[in-house]
Amino acid sequence: MLMMSMARDDKLPRSVPRGTLGRIWRFAGAHHKMLYAFLALTTVSAVIAVGVPVLAGQVVDAIVHRSGLGTVIVIAAAIAALAVVDSLSGLLERWMSSRIGEGLIYDLRRAVFGHVQSMPIAFFTRTRTGSLVSRLNNDVIGAQRAFTSTLSGLVTNVIQLVLTVAVMITLAWQVTLLALVLLPIFILPARRVGRTIASLQRESANLNAAMTGQMTERFSAGGATLVKLFGHPEAEAAEFGDRADRVRAIGVRTAMANRVFMTSLTLVSQLAQAMVYGVGGWLAITGRIDAGTVVSLALLLTRLYGPLTQLANARVDVMSALVSFERVFEVLDLPPTIVERPDPTPVPAGQAVGVRLRGVRFTYPSAEDVSLASLEEVATLDHVENSEVLHGVDLEVEPGQMLALVGPSGAGKSTIASLVPRLYDVDSGAVEVGWSGGAGDTRWTDVRDLSFADLRGTVGVVTQDGHLFHDTVAGNLRYAKPGATDAELVAALERARLGPLLRQLPEGLDTVIGERGYRLSGGERQRLTIARLLLAAPRVVILDEATAHLDSESEVAVQEALAEALVGRTAVVIAHRLSTIRSADTIAVVEDGRVVEQGPHGSLLARGGRYADLHHTQFAPAA
Numbered sequence: 001m002l003m004m005s006m007a008r009d010d011k012l013p014r015s016v017p018r019g020t021l022g023r024i025w026r027f028a029g030a031h032h033k034m035l036y037a038f039l040a041l042t043t044v045s046a047v048i049a050v051g052v053p054v055l056a057g058q059v060v061d062a063i064v065h066r067s068g069l070g071t072v073i074v075i076a077a078a079i080a081a082l083a084v085v086d087s088l089s090g091l092l093e094r095w096m097s098s099r100i101g102e103g104l105i106y107d108l109r110r111a112v113f114g115h116v117q118s119m120p121i122a123f124f125t126r127t128r129t130g131s132l133v134s135r136l137n138n139d140v141i142g143a144q145r146a147f148t149s150t151l152s153g154l155v156t157n158v159i160q161l162v163l164t165v166a167v168m169i170t171l172a173w174q175v176t177l178l179a180l181v182l183l184p185i186f187i188l189p190a191r192r193v194g195r196t197i198a199s200l201q202r203e204s205a206n207l208n209a210a211m212t213g214q215m216t217e218r219f220s221a222g223g224a225t226l227v228k229l230f231g232h233p234e235a236e237a238a239e240f241g242d243r244a245d246r247v248r249a250i251g252v253r254t255a256m257a258n259r260v261f262m263t264s265l266t267l268v269s270q271l272a273q274a275m276v277y278g279v280g281g282w283l284a285i286t287g288r289i290d291a292g293t294v295v296s297l298a299l300l301l302t303r304l305y306g307p308l309t310q311l312a313n314a315r316v317d318v319m320s321a322l323v324s325f326e327r328v329f330e331v332l333d334l335p336p337t338i339v340e341r342p343d344p345t346p347v348p349a350g351q352a353v354g355v356r357l358r359g360v361r362f363t364y365p366s367a368e369d370v371s372l373a374s375l376e377e378v379a380t381l382d383h384v385e386n387s388e389v390l391h392g393v394d395l396e397v398e399p400g401q402m403l404a405l406v407g408p409s410g411a412g413k414s415t416i417a418s419l420v421p422r423l424y425d426v427d428s429g430a431v432e433v434g435w436s437g438g439a440g441d442t443r444w445t446d447v448r449d450l451s452f453a454d455l456r457g458t459v460g461v462v463t464q465d466g467h468l469f470h471d472t473v474a475g476n477l478r479y480a481k482p483g484a485t486d487a488e489l490v491a492a493l494e495r496a497r498l499g500p501l502l503r504q505l506p507e508g509l510d511t512v513i514g515e516r517g518y519r520l521s522g523g524e525r526q527r528l529t530i531a532r533l534l535l536a537a538p539r540v541v542i543l544d545e546a547t548a549h550l551d552s553e554s555e556v557a558v559q560e561a562l563a564e565a566l567v568g569r570t571a572v573v574i575a576h577r578l579s580t581i582r583s584a585d586t587i588a589v590v591e592d593g594r595v596v597e598q599g600p601h602g603s604l605l606a607r608g609g610r611y612a613d614l615h616h617t618q619f620a621p622a623a
């Protein structure tokens with residue numbers, strides 16, 4: 001058992017899954033040809049490295065035996081030629097290894113970015129951005145190192161080692177054996193130190209990611225405001241300081257572990273060299289070997305312990321590279337739970353689209369389904385199963401009509417709204433969009449059967465705090481419609497009641513907005529997201545109508561913009577204002593994950609049930 005685990009440990013550090021090597025090899029599929037060429041070139045370099053000491057020995061023999069100037073010059077010229085070839089192949093090798101390495105970084109970055117983008121929103125609500133960014137930057141580069149320095153080092157050194165030992169044995173097996181006696185002194189500490197360094201590096205990577213996470217979160221405008229208002233800056237600084245301190249300690253320990261190791265290896269190598277001179281010299285004096293052979297052996301020995309030293313290091317590199325690969329693969333392995341079906345149903349252009357929910361039950365995904373402990377920066381994911389939030393919701397909005405969702409906080413209104421654009425998928429039942437199938441009937445199609453592009457084109461969402469990228473006004477708007485002309489952008493801004501603001505902006509459409517750009521008020525932000533929606537012109541609008549934080553002037557402007565946005569569209573509105581609720585074609589009262597009442601304002605009020613209660617307590621006084 002112990003032997004087995006030790007044998008396995010020779011190849012991989014304890015915690016790296018055994019399939020990782022094969023997977024890396026498959027991942028690097030596009031670079032295999034270049035890799036083979038690189039390995040061939042490496043072999044040439046290794047042969048040259050062994051050839052030169054042998055030739056040097058022959059020069060000494062030629063001098064000792066007085067073989068003539070011609071021989072010496074020929075051998076010297078051969079050494080010079082080998083040096084030139086060695087330099088050229090070294091350059092070519094470097095070019096190839098960097099092509100492979102950088103190519104791999106490119107592949108990994110694109111794969112991770114693409115995959116992370118395909119993750120459901122539940123993943124982003126749990127994951128810390130800093131950890132994710134660090135995965136894309138640091139670990140990808142760590143993984144690439146495996147191919148540039150580590151792989152080339154590994155292969156060159158193994159080939160060189162084998163060749164050197166073979167040549168040394170043919171020259172003088174007794175001296176070779178003696179020199180090799182010291183070998184175990186290299187191997188044993190290499191394994192220990194390697195493991196220690198790998199675990200230190202892993203801890204350091206996690207700490208760095210935690211610091212990046214803390215910085216990105218706390219240094220955003222929102223985060224910084226929170227710290228100023230409620231935070232404990234000293235405690236924050238202390239927490240950051242602790243992590244930075246640990247990274248410092250790890251840095252020192254890693255550096256020292258490396259140095260002590262390298263120093264002892266150099267020492268052993270020099271002792272072995274002394275032994276070769278002593279024993280070899282004695283054999284030469286007693287006439288059993290040539291003087292040139294002693295020189296060759298001594299030179300070859302430097303080529304033997306050199307690769308050994310580097311191999312011991314390569315082992316450490318391989319392990320940390322494997323850890324980086326493992327961390328990247330871990331992200332790539334997260335299943336994107338919301339996927340597009342291969343043969344989606346097309347939505348016919350131009351027709352109005354209705355929305356309905358049939359028997360929808362929904363539970364928010366648990367951490368285990370959508371996330372990674374290392375990206376949340378927790379030791380283990382919480383195993384708590386979320387409880388069901390929607391317990392069989394039935395709703396229907398005819399094409400072109402408006403449905404208002406009302407109900408107490410936490411009832412599930414936002415959850416219902418998030419199911420239509422597939423931010424989440426239902427557990428059972430269906431969310432459907434429908435269009436006229438001819439002959440007066442509506443053709444209902446599950447949103448899971450539509451392509452992402454069709455769904456995005458059909459359903460538009462205006463959230464309470466519409467997010468804007470740090471970009472120009474035009475850039476933010478064109479996010480919804482890439483080919484839009486300036487005239488279209490201006491028209492959308494006018495309709496969203498942002499005309500006066502646009503004229504005031506220092507650089508008009510080219511003014512940079514967002515965190516570090518021109519500051520927009522809450523109402524202006526919201527109207528900009530409405531302008532974005534107007535440009536996208538979806539047929540269904542999902543709207544979270546919370547305008548409480550706006551002053552009355554701004555609120556009027558937002559209301560006008562919203563009214564504009566809803567004209568001619570099907571709308572599902574999480575309504576907070578009586579005027580909206582009254583103008584809705586249908587009102588659904590949501591309570592505790594169920595629709596408890598549904599109908600137009602007048603008839604619901606007349607019924608004197610939950611809506612009538614809500615109306616009296618919440619809406620009427622504010623109206």
Ligand SMILES: Nc1ncnc2c1ncn2[C@@H]1O[C@H](COP(=O)(O)OP(=O)(O)OP(=O)(O)O)[C@@H](O)[C@H]1O
Pocket residue numbers: 125364386389407408409410411412413414415416
């Ligand atoms: N990402 C999430 N993960 C787990 N549970 C969630 C998540 N978001 C909301 N919930 C839970 O789902 C339930 C319904 O929340 P939802 O936000 O849909 O209510 P709401 O009616 O929109 O409330 P409000 O009017 O306050 O916005 C709540 O119990 C809430 O705690």
